[in-house]
Amino acid sequence: MSKDFPSSKFERGSRIAKTGLKVGTNYAKRYLRKKSGKENSDSDSDFHSENAKEVFKEFTNLRGTALKIAQGMSMDQGFLPEEFAEVMTQAQYSVPPINKALVRSIIKRELGAYPEQLFESFESEAFAAASIGQVHKAELKDGRKAAIKIQYPNVRENIDSDLGLAKILVKRIVKKGADIDPYFNEVKKTLLEETDYKNEGEQIELFRDRFGGLNIVMPEWIQEFSTDKVLCMTYMKGRHLGEFLKEDPDQKMRDHFGQLLWDFFHQQIQDMDYVHADTHPGNFLFTYDGKLGVIDFGCVKKFPKEFFMDYLRLLPTHLEDDKDAIRELYEKLNVINPNSDDPDDEERYFKFARNYGMTFAEPYKYESFDFGDEEYRNTIKYFTKDAPIGNEPRGSQHFLYTTRVHLGLYNLLMKMGARVNTTRSKEILSGMLDVDFGELVE
Structure with missing residues (x-):
C-alpha cells in the first residue's frame, strides 16, 4: 500500500485523533487566556486560520471522507469561524494524486486486468484529483476517448470511523451543546451514495435522459469498465x-x-x-x-x-x-x-x-x-x-x-x-x- 495514503482505520483514526486533540487543546488554552484577559479578539482571525491549516493539511493527506468533510466546511453553514471556511475552500482543488503503482493495482483488482491490457491507451498521470477519487484519460479499443475515475483505497470502508472522529473534532469548535448529529447523519448518507460509482453511473444515465435535447451535455456511462469503485465514462x-x-x-x-x-x-x-x-x-x-x-x-x-x-x-x-x-x-x-x-x-x-x-x-x-x-x-x-x-x-x-x-x-x-x-x-x-x-x- 502506498505510504502517502493511510487507508487503515487504525492509522487514519490515530491521525485524525491527534489533529483533533491538538486543535482542541489550542482552543482550550485560548479560552483560558481570554478569561484571564491575556488575549483579545483582535488575534481571532490568525488563530482560526492557523488551526484550519492544521486540519486541512492532515485531511488532505487522508483524502476520502476526511477531505469531503473539509469541503463541507468550506461552505458557509454557520458552523465554523469564517477563517476555517476560507482555508477549507482549498479542499475543492488542492489534492495531490495517489501514485501510479497504486492506480494500476486498483484497476487490476476491480477490472481483472492492468490498464495496458484493457485499454488502447491509458494516461498514468491523473488530470483531476478530488476528495474520494482521481480521473485519468484513456482510449478504449473501439476508439472512444474515456475518463476513468478511480476511488482511493478503503474510502467507503472508513466512512463511519472518519465521521466519528471528525465529529469529535467539530464538537471542539462549534457552540457547546449544539446538536450536530442530524448534519453528520445526512453527510454519511450522501457519502455512502457518492462512494458507490455504480450509483453514479446510473445517475449519469438518468440525467442524460432528463436533459437530452437541451443545450446540456453529459458523458455516457460505460458499464463494461465500471464497478462500484471504478467509473468509466466518455471523455468530454x-x-x-x-x-x-x-x-x-x-x-x-x-x-x-x-x-x-x-x-x-x-x-x-x-x-x-x-x-x-x-x-x-x-x-x-x-x-x-x-x-x-x-x-x-x-x-x-x-x-x-x-x-x-x-x-x-x-x-x-x-x-x-x-x-x-x-x-x-x-x-x-x-x-x-x-x-x-x-x-x-x-x-x-x-x-x-x-x-x-x-x-x-x-x-x-x-x-x-x-x-x-x-x-x-x-x-x-x-x-x-x-x-x-x-x-x-x-x-x-x-x-x-x-x-x-x-x-x-x-x-x-x-x-x-x-x-x-x-x-x-x-x-x-x-x-x-x-x-x-x-x-x-x-
Missing part, C-alpha cells in the same frame, strides 16, 4: 470556468453560459426529482460548441417533498416581505427557535436571515438580472462572511445541500458576470407554488 472536451474566463469572453458568451446554468437549476426544480447538488466550478464544462457540460454526478440529492416545497416558499414570502410568513417558515425549517432562552439573540438572527433571504430573492424581481453587479456581489459576500451565528448550526440538515446548490449557482454566475433572463424560471416557480410573481414585485 471543454474548459472549466477558470480557463473560460482567461479567454476573456465577451458579454454575450458569458450571458449564454450563465443562462444555461440558471435554466438547468430551475428545470431540476420543476422535475421534483434528483438535483445535482455539487454546484462548484470543477463539475461544469463550457464546451466549444456552446453547450454546458455537467461531468460529476456523485453528489445528487432527492429532497423530502415537504422540506423542498417549504424551501421554495421562502422565495415568494421574501419577495412580498411577509414577516409573519417568513417567521413561520423559519420556525418550520429550524432556522430560528421560538423557545430560545435568548429571544433577543434569536430576533437578531431572524433579521439577519430575513435580509439574507431578501438578497437571494433579488434576481426574481426583474425580467433580467445582472450577476456582475458589484454592489450585489458585495452584499452576498457580506452575508456569507458575517453571519451572527456564534459557531452554531442552524436549519434543517437538508440545508447542507440546498445551500451548496443555491449559493454555488450564484457564485458561478457572479464570477462569470452573467446576465440572465428570469422569465421562464418565474413561470416554473409560479406553477409549482401557485403564486403570481408579477404581483409580488410590482
Whole structure:
C-alpha cells in the first residue's frame, strides 16, 4: 500500500485523533487566556486560520471522507469561524494524486486486468484529483476517448470511523451543546451514495435522459469498465470556468453560459426529482460548441417533498416581505427557535436571515438580472462572511445541500458576470407554488 495514503482505520483514526486533540487543546488554552484577559479578539482571525491549516493539511493527506468533510466546511453553514471556511475552500482543488503503482493495482483488482491490457491507451498521470477519487484519460479499443475515475483505497470502508472522529473534532469548535448529529447523519448518507460509482453511473444515465435535447451535455456511462469503485465514462472536451474566463469572453458568451446554468437549476426544480447538488466550478464544462457540460454526478440529492416545497416558499414570502410568513417558515425549517432562552439573540438572527433571504430573492424581481453587479456581489459576500451565528448550526440538515446548490449557482454566475433572463424560471416557480410573481414585485 502506498505510504502517502493511510487507508487503515487504525492509522487514519490515530491521525485524525491527534489533529483533533491538538486543535482542541489550542482552543482550550485560548479560552483560558481570554478569561484571564491575556488575549483579545483582535488575534481571532490568525488563530482560526492557523488551526484550519492544521486540519486541512492532515485531511488532505487522508483524502476520502476526511477531505469531503473539509469541503463541507468550506461552505458557509454557520458552523465554523469564517477563517476555517476560507482555508477549507482549498479542499475543492488542492489534492495531490495517489501514485501510479497504486492506480494500476486498483484497476487490476476491480477490472481483472492492468490498464495496458484493457485499454488502447491509458494516461498514468491523473488530470483531476478530488476528495474520494482521481480521473485519468484513456482510449478504449473501439476508439472512444474515456475518463476513468478511480476511488482511493478503503474510502467507503472508513466512512463511519472518519465521521466519528471528525465529529469529535467539530464538537471542539462549534457552540457547546449544539446538536450536530442530524448534519453528520445526512453527510454519511450522501457519502455512502457518492462512494458507490455504480450509483453514479446510473445517475449519469438518468440525467442524460432528463436533459437530452437541451443545450446540456453529459458523458455516457460505460458499464463494461465500471464497478462500484471504478467509473468509466466518455471523455468530454471543454474548459472549466477558470480557463473560460482567461479567454476573456465577451458579454454575450458569458450571458449564454450563465443562462444555461440558471435554466438547468430551475428545470431540476420543476422535475421534483434528483438535483445535482455539487454546484462548484470543477463539475461544469463550457464546451466549444456552446453547450454546458455537467461531468460529476456523485453528489445528487432527492429532497423530502415537504422540506423542498417549504424551501421554495421562502422565495415568494421574501419577495412580498411577509414577516409573519417568513417567521413561520423559519420556525418550520429550524432556522430560528421560538423557545430560545435568548429571544433577543434569536430576533437578531431572524433579521439577519430575513435580509439574507431578501438578497437571494433579488434576481426574481426583474425580467433580467445582472450577476456582475458589484454592489450585489458585495452584499452576498457580506452575508456569507458575517453571519451572527456564534459557531452554531442552524436549519434543517437538508440545508447542507440546498445551500451548496443555491449559493454555488450564484457564485458561478457572479464570477462569470452573467446576465440572465428570469422569465421562464418565474413561470416554473409560479406553477409549482401557485403564486403570481408579477404581483409580488410590482
